[in-house]
Amino acid sequence: MTTSITLSAPDYTDSDFQRLQSIARAQAGICLPATKKALVYSRVSRRVREMQLGSFKEYLDFTTGSAGTVEMEKLICALTTNVTGFYREKHHFDHLKSVVMPDFAAALRKGKRGRIWSAACSTGQEPWSIAMSVAGSFPEIGNFDFRILATDINSDVVARAASATYAPDELEGIPEKDRSLFLKESEGGLRFSEGLRRLPSFRVLNLNAAWPFHGTFSVIFCRNVVIYFDDETREALWKRLAERIEPGGFLYVGHSERVANAKQCGLVNIAPTIYQKED
Ligand SMILES: C[S@@+](CC[C@H](N)C(=O)[O-])C[C@H]1O[C@@H](n2cnc3c(N)ncnc32)[C@H](O)[C@@H]1O
Known part of the structure; x- marks a missing residue:
């Protein structure tokens, strides 16, 4: 018999999204309108899982705490898009x-x-x-x-x-x-x-x-x-x-x-x- 471990989806509330909006604005000037709530979930939940945390709240508490400097950079990167190309425009x-x-x-x-x-x-x-x-x-x-x-x-x-x-x-x-x-x-x-x-x-x-x-x-x-x-x-x-x-x-x-x-x-x-x- 094989056992598989499935990580459950981390909890994500309106208040977590509001915290993410404030962080993105304060750290990088990035504006996250309410229409991006689902997109933000899909991008940031990867980080939450990688950190082996069960909720966005735990993740945000860690990231905004004294040990979270490196993770804060990763969070900002997760919120931005890097699409580019040679001789674009x-x-x-x-x-x-x-x-x-x-x-x-x-x-x-x-x-x-x-x-x-x-x-x-x-x-x-x-x-x-x-x-x-x-x-x-x-x-x-x-x-x-x-x-x-x-x-x-x-x-x-x-x-x-x-x-x-x-x-x-x-x-x-x-x-x-x-x-x-x-x-x-x-x-x-x-x-x-x-x-x-x-x-x-x-x-x-x-x-x-x-x-x-x-x-x-x-x-x-x-x-x-x-x-x-x-x-x-x-x-x-x-x-x-x-x-x-x-x-x-x-x-x-x-x-x-x-x-x-x-x-x-x-x-x-x-x-x-x-x-x-x-x-
Ligand atoms: C879509 S790419 C554009 C790349 C290139 N300028 C082009 O037009 O092909 C946007 C880039 O902006 C960067 N970026 C987002 N917020 C930034 C900020 N506050 N300061 C500097 N770079 C930022 C992202 O990391 C990302 O690499």
Whole structure:
């Protein structure tokens, strides 16, 4: 006779959901509307079971307690989506290559510092697409004062992005020319070349907390992340990002996003999902 152990579904009450709403808002600026109650259950119950706890209450008591720091990060990760892709929303990369790069390359040649920020980089497809775009238009870029900053709140996705390695079936969206120029066979899949790997720096960063760096950027990609935030958090973030964009620089936002307070931020909407900082 075989015995199987079935873990019963952890208890999940309205009050647990309200606690999760407050935690998500306070820790990451994430807004969880009531319509997400079931989705939140399916994502967080996995964590509750993994911790071998019988209810959301026990899980939340642990996570908000003094020993819960690591689990809190896992909880926030469980509440966010990491969907991304190489050259996702391609018109931003076309704009980067055709409009931004000619002046940007000329300024770098004159000794100017150049920075681009991928502000919610997920598993790295966005910053690596930026790296391929800039190096494709300006192959000597590695010899100049240029860096890509790639950040995300989730340390697992940041580590994955920094590995620069992807399985062959994850490379969809990368044109053949870029594959042959920038990807090399490696253990575990294909890896971005050494030259390209010098361009990005990867960091864990909560966009709604303090940013431990100074300086401005010529271009900021902040795409498909503010959809999780409420209006107040979103507008505050646009303002802070705009303050970090150089005059004449650009902000790219996700396809379903817009900067409602663009004028207050000194941003002009020059094309769908593309904003330029006033000179
Ligand atoms: C849907 S992905 C978007 C990835 C990429 N920007 C793109 O458009 O393909 C959203 C990312 O935002 C990150 N995220 C959510 N809240 C965040 C916060 N408060 N600070 C920084 N990153 C956050 C998630 O971890 C996730 O990787």
